[in-house]
Amino acid sequence: MDEKFDCIIVGAGVAGLSAAMMLARANMKFLLIEKGEFPGSKNVSGGVLWGNDLAKLVPNYWEEDAGWDRFINHRRLTFLDEESSFSIDFKSSHFNEAPYTGVVVLRSKFDRWLAEKVEEAIAESDFAMDSFIAPNILVEEILMEDGKAVGIRTGEEKFFADSIIIAEGVNNLLTRQVGLQDKYVPADHMLTGVKEIIRFDQNVLEDRFQLNGNSGMSNEFVGFATNGIEGGGFLYTNKDTISLGLVLGLKDLREKEQAPYDVLNHFKKHPVIADMIRGGEVVEYSAHIVSSGDKRVMPEKLYKAGLVICGEAANLLMNAGKAIQGMDYAMRSGILAAEAITKAKEKGDFGEEAMKAYQTALEDSYIMKDINNFQDAVHLLHDPVMTQKVPNLICDFGRNFFSINNEPTPKSRTMLRGAIKRHASYWELFKLGIKGGKAL
Amino acid sequence: MSTLLTYISVNEGKIKRSSLEVLSRCNELAAQHGLKSAALVIDADPTPAAVSLKQYGADEIYTIQNPIFKNHLNAPLLRALSTAVQQIKPHVVAFASTEGSKDILGALAANLEAASLADVSEFELTDSGVKAKRPVMASKIISAVQAEGTPVVLTVRSGSYDVVEMESAATVEAIPFEFGDDQLQITLKEIIGAAGDKIDLSEAETVIAAGRGVKDEEARKLVDELASVLNAAIGASRALTEAGVYDPSLQIGQTGKVVSPQLYIGIGISGAIQHVAGMANSKVIVAINKDPDAPIFEIADYGIVGDLYKILPPFIEELKKVKSN
Amino acid sequence: MKFYVCIKQVPDVNAPLQIKDGQLIQDADRNILNAYDASAVEEALVMKEAHGGEIEVVLIGPEKAKEAIRKALAMGADSGAHILTTGDENLDSYSYAKILANFFKDKEYNFILCGKQSQDTDAGLTGTMLAEMLSLPYATNAVGLEVSGENLVVKRQGDTGQELLEVPSPGLVTCSNDMNDPRIPNLKGIMQSKRKPVDTISIADLAGDVTGESVKTAVLSYEEKPARQAGKKYEGEPDEIARQVAQLLDTAENVI
């Protein structure tokens, strides 16, 4: 069976599955290879899939109660100091209508469901018998010939294709092997995500977080959350569990000699968090490297002749405070990659120029526009002033603002000035203000 | 009056403790429900076992004798059981869960068109059958199950009930049984390595279990020494039975044996759920493992974090001291 | 030789589980080919590779259980039969055996291989029930298999030792997972499996009465197993730890 494929996709995460769906729809003959026992098996994580590209891949996905857990109509950004929380909270029925602009997914479920949808699309394509999703296979090498990608190797087996999509996720060994990512990526610009899935009785969960039917909430946290480590926290409501976790700077963890798990425990002990998770049972713990969204770690070039790189393998991710966007970037980049390859097939040319069309499309999309525009916000978020002083200040202000103690009440402006004085020099705040103003 | 029939498993003339556990439970249930409890020994020479059975309270004792039962073979055993059931017409046929009883349980149930429950940890009678509990999902979960009809055939996990001694006035009745060699379609060619005089793992009060951490001759010596100080049976994880280091009959776990000793000491065992499935009911669990995060520590009463080569020598010495006092 | 291997798809016991109102809920809905059946398939493949022959897998289960058939085909089995259920029939070992017995009634084969038990329920009944229903000679808990002319020589793990048995054809053997490490399908295997024939059979064709007479046992509910509390961890100086623990086992636990 030495037949040649139009495309081989490495990695059945969000990026690889999205690309596969587009290829199946475009009647391409392809092979999607996943090292996990099944798509999603290596992805214990989950989170919010932002945007509405999913509706492009699986039209009317919301009509079946599968794959995804809840849609987001309630968002909250919370600043924490040691004992308080101060939140910006937005909930709107505007978000209640499908297609939703954010759905919470648990990856082991979602990826498998999406893989089934891809199988269905394959079954309807001209290559029902010749396109495959192959789990439990590790791609060990991208085969190159004269600077062009021609196939893959797994163990002793070699398979050939006109094009390769690398969608291998953040541990991008193959991306390095083909020389598109520096062999050495400074850990300083990488983060680690730790997460627990905490289960509740569904009624308790829905009451506690004011959920209705399939509606859900996402909550980001800044401040005490990370015990002084740069990064932030998140909480998403799933069907009858929440995902609660932190994204932490690797460098800071190392320098402050803290283990991610301990920081998470610290976070969970915060009185405000403790109230949210009371009575819940931890059913899963996981830790995973995440890119920081810092352009300094991104490969500059995402293609070679016969090859493109998408999703987090290309470090496409942004964490600028108000949300982690990795899955939507993975999805869109997978779609764009498949589109470029479909065009290349039409023209019968998979050369470097044809593959470059992918990167051009990516540059024109919201992904690279946002990444470029919010670079400063990314740096800002990782500024110690932001992770410590600002939340303390905001909470201090909140404490004064909301205290009624039968004394004459000062003007809020005075309170704010007092809070600033106690927690940060005006100068630091001024600098941050300028940075922040520019960044957002 | 209906009967609860316990099959008594015999090894070289000796009754297995786990069978007596089942008999004791049947005695108790029979007394509660006004039924009879009967014990059945099927062996080449059932007499010694039948005699010693008189200390364990059965109302009736039956034997089936035939030289064919010298070795375990499923066809004659099945025929013998079916004959006995036709004569006694019991409400329940209960076995201790052993490889021997697992070998025929399903076939007996199919032969009698009876409901059957394997490996229960508790059981009681209902008006129309049996209600029981059995561990499932690699023993992470207990399922409550029900079997309808008469008889219900079931096997009981060792260690589920205590053995209660009680004089019985039962006389021994031999059930006639013929079996021609021509009925035996299967040929027994050889018996390999029956661990004769060693302490029976599933009945031992103290079990030392060796895992992949027990890498070499030196470690095995330490395990042997520990076992001899504590007069313990040695068991092993699949990692070591598979590697041929220990006899496969010594495997503890989902595929192997279930043990429920007073003291279990796991040495160099990580505590995979399939292993734990076979030892979680031990009274006291001691684990020696150099990895502080090994899952076995989640269930160990005494979790010793350290290298077995460094821990075992002083541990053996200390135990010797304790023993000699 | 013609081998049939009875395979089952079972929930992965390693996946997170919960019990809600007495029902077992598997959030991740992760299902796998029963490990014991995978070993049976592997053993059949080894025998086929050495002596030729044909391997067909048979599975009773819902639509999604087809994954398990695909897995066996990707390993190298030649064809499959899928006896399709809705998944809501609450079948027990007895009814599975009955359905299988009906399936095998008009089939020709040398040996039927089963797993020695299902990984999720550990029942270990279906194989020997099927043998009795089909009046086949059988051996259980095989840890080794070898072809000897028309017969199979089975190494069976007993309570104390092992027995070497010769089982004539047609016969049935239930397999332990201790006899081999099932191969992980390679890419070629996965690709070829798509073209291998899988016969889909309606359960109604094989068992009119499965939900009546032949379901003899029922699960009433599921319960958490009383959790064992982790005890104390001892770290540090070996001599000291050894002394402490030995003392406690004697005085506090009274187990030595």
Ligand SMILES: Cc1cc2nc3c(=O)[nH]c(=O)nc-3n(C[C@H](O)[C@H](O)[C@H](O)COP(=O)(O)OP(=O)(O)OC[C@H]3O[C@@H](n4cnc5c(N)ncnc54)[C@H](O)[C@@H]3O)c2cc1C
């Ligand atoms: C704790 C945490 C929380 C997060 N929360 C969010 C969130 O709320 N919203 C959001 O949008 N993003 C979130 N992210 C980020 C998001 O998970 C990733 O950006 C996204 O998964 C990237 O998708 P991908 O398809 O590129 O890679 P992945 O999902 O990592 O998929 C890559 C796949 O390739 C396979 N693979 C790798 N190498 C090989 C090989 N050699 N051969 C075969 N297969 C291979 C892997 O097994 C894997 O299945 C979070 C991340 C973490 C760690």
Ligand SMILES: Cc1cc2nc3c(=O)[nH]c(=O)nc-3n(C[C@H](O)[C@H](O)[C@H](O)COP(=O)(O)OP(=O)(O)OC[C@H]3O[C@@H](n4cnc5c(N)ncnc54)[C@H](O)[C@@H]3O)c2cc1C
């Ligand atoms: C269906 C199925 C059924 C199974 N049935 C069984 C069964 O019945 N019984 C069974 O045991 N397994 C069974 N298994 C296998 C099981 O999943 C595990 O693979 C097995 O139990 C692992 O054995 P282990 O703990 O010895 O080895 P490992 O998991 O490799 O653990 C070895 C441990 O030794 C420690 N160690 C190493 N060196 C030292 C040292 N010098 N000092 C101290 N500690 C050290 C290590 O830290 C490690 O934790 C089954 C699996 C499946 C899929």
Ligand SMILES: Nc1ncnc2c1ncn2[C@@H]1O[C@H](COP(=O)(O)O)[C@@H](O)[C@H]1O
């Ligand atoms: N639904 C099924 N389809 C095919 N074979 C089955 C099925 N259920 C059980 N078996 C066979 O019977 C063995 C286990 O029996 P049990 O432990 O009684 O469930 C499995 O290993 C299979 O070989």
